[in-house]
Amino acid sequence: MILLIRSSFQASYFLVQGSRFMENKTTTDSATDSGLSLESVRESLISQEDTIVFSLIERAQFPFNSPAYDPLSSPALCGSLLEYIVKETEIIRAKVGRYTSPEEHPFFPNDLPLPLTPPHNYPQVLHPAAAFININDIIWKMYFDQFLPLFTAEGDDGNYGSTAECDLKCLQALSRRIHYGKFVAEVKFRDAAQDYGPAIRAQDKDTLMKLLTFESVEEMVKKRVEQKAMVFGQEVSLDDKGDTGKYKVDPSLVSRLYGEWVMPLTKLVQVEYLLRRLD
């Protein structure tokens, strides 16, 4: 279910204008400064592909390792090892102000502590309603139910902590990329407000989806991530054979991840954002 709370823009303004600490280089140079353009947001998406492909390669070194996702038997801890690691990591990240960045979205947003670090004034690039769009529950389900079983080998090697750490990295990278759709939508709206305006006023999701979709760009993205998976994930051999033709993660699966989930979910975020752009 999409978390959409349409009231209290004051609270959202606080989130957008909140503190910044330990910035992520791949995402902060473009959209949160004043030079927002379709080119700059696309550059950021291209750069985020590297993070996603590397995080998938890291995860693929372990088999599925289902005990990492089973409820823990310890009475002091509830949920799975993976949930525990994600929740505790998000508590620390909240304390250092990460979720006051308009580019960061927690998977467990309830009961997070307030930042302890000094506030940072982000330029207010997005409409305040952006702060209430969080589709991490959909991303979580997609990753564990559909994608993970496809790209990990069956089995259990006992490395549950390392496995969960890798899942956390993948989830964070996917979430950042997909929610970056807010910036993509903002720039598309600014470039063609006369086209988007009527569809927004009519709350016409289908027309918005058509307006923001560029099939040729999507084809390029799928090809490029497949190529990146080949280059970043090739087995390197020092003997005469050179390229062994083996990859650490199946390049066609990375392309499929983008085609079936990452881009459709980025577009879902774009539509949800645009529906509220004139509130």
Ligand SMILES: C=C(O[C@@H]1C=C(C(=O)O)C=C[C@H]1O)C(=O)O
């Ligand atoms: C992100 C954009 O919007 C849409 C979504 C895309 C994506 O998620 O990569 C690619 C093309 C568009 O259909 C874009 O136009 O660059």
